[in-house]
Amino acid sequence: MNYSKLLQAILDIAEEMLVCGAEVSRVEDSIERMCTAYHCTRVNAFIITSNIQVTMEDPDGEIVTQIRRIVRSDVNFDKLDYLNDLSRYICRETPDVPQIRHKFDSVMARKSHPLWIDYLGAALIAGGFAVFFGGNIEDGAASAVLGMIMLTMMKFMGRYEKNQLAMMFIISFMAGLFTILMMTAGFGEHKDKIMIGGIMLLIPGIAMTNSVRDMLTGDIVTGMLRLTNSLLQAAAIACGFALSLMVTGGGAL
Numbered sequence: 001m002n003y004s005k006l007l008q009a010i011l012d013i014a015e016e017m018l019v020c021g022a023e024v025s026r027v028e029d030s031i032e033r034m035c036t037a038y039h040c041t042r043v044n045a046f047i048i049t050s051n052i053q054v055t056m057e058d059p060d061g062e063i064v065t066q067i068r069r070i071v072r073s074d075v076n077f078d079k080l081d082y083l084n085d086l087s088r089y090i091c092r093e094t095p096d097v098p099q100i101r102h103k104f105d106s107v108m109a110r111k112s113h114p115l116w117i118d119y120l121g122a123a124l125i126a127g128g129f130a131v132f133f134g135g136n137i138e139d140g141a142a143s144a145v146l147g148m149i150m151l152t153m154m155k156f157m158g159r160y161e162k163n164q165l166a167m168m169f170i171i172s173f174m175a176g177l178f179t180i181l182m183m184t185a186g187f188g189e190h191k192d193k194i195m196i197g198g199i200m201l202l203i204p205g206i207a208m209t210n211s212v213r214d215m216l217t218g219d220i221v222t223g224m225l226r227l228t229n230s231l232l233q234a235a236a237i238a239c240g241f242a243l244s245l246m247v248t249g250g251g252a253l
Contacts, residue, residue, distance in 0.1 A: 003040065003058040004066075009100045010034045010090075011068050013083055014045075016108070019072050020080035023210050025217045030087045037091040041063075049229070055249045071162065075206055082107045083250055109111070122147040123250065126197035137192030142179075142188030143197030150175050151200055164229075168202055169236040176244025195241055202237050204230040 010031060010122075015165045017027050024047045031045040031054055040056040047053070052068040095103070112122055126147025127140040135143070153171050175198045179191050188194050208230040215223030 003064050006038060007054060007056065007066050008062050009051060009097050011054060011066055013104060014085060015068055015070060017080060017083045018070055020072055021077060021206055022080055022224045024214050024219045034087055034090050038098040039096050045165045049225050079107065079110065082110065088246045119148050119151060122151040122201055125200055129200045130193045130197030133193055133196045135190050139188050139190050139193045142182050143194045146175060146178055146194060146198045147201055149178055150198055165232055165236045168233050169240040172202065172237045172240025173244050178203065179247045180244065197238060204233050
């Protein structure tokens with residue numbers, strides 16, 4: 001067996017697990033278990049949010065090392081569940097590399113849910129939180145519309161802008177302007193409640209939760225990196241909405 005190709009296939013799985021929202025300790029454990037299943041020894045995996053490094057010794061005594069740079073983030077727990085199942089299958093059956101590739105490609109080719117579900121979810125989340133935080137039904141409806149507009153912007157900008165901080169700032173600023181426009185048109189009564197609903201679509205809650213979990217499991221560096229990045233994104237969101245209010249004089253267009 002070509003253990004370099006094997007490690008490459010294992011890192012492909014690990015990369016997608018990390019991109020889909022898995023915590024670092026789970027990905028490191030999966031890598032070590034998959035490598036050990038093929039009788040590799042001295043398996044050392046080190047992962048932070050943007051980098052995977054793995055060194056192992058194959059059964060012939062050769063040292064194999066690979067590094068993977070992570071530049072994407074696309075939380076998808078459905079895909080993560082299938083990737084976890086794939087890692088367990090590899091540990092149990094130890095298939096050859098072509099079989100691993102076939103299984104991995106099948107997982108990656110899974111059809112995602114219809115686009116309308118994304119928009120329905122955005123509308124329900126934004127509208128629901130607007131009402132939850134004290135808005136009325138009209139504020140909830142306005143926030144639902146704002147949520148769908150924000151989702152459209154996120155999908156469009158995600159194709160071209162890879163800097164998450166810049167993207168969060170721009171989307172927040174534009175969302176603030178849309179809120180003021182809706183208020184000016186007589187759609188909605190409380191701009192703060194409408195904005196709160198929209199903000200909930202951008203808050204990096206999963207990243208903040210994983211950062212705490214990483215630190216509790218001993219991955220201090222990764223946890224601090226995730227927490228810092230989450231706080232910076234939260235600051236960018238707040239600054240974007242604040243700037244939209246400053247530009248419009250607090251809502252007077």
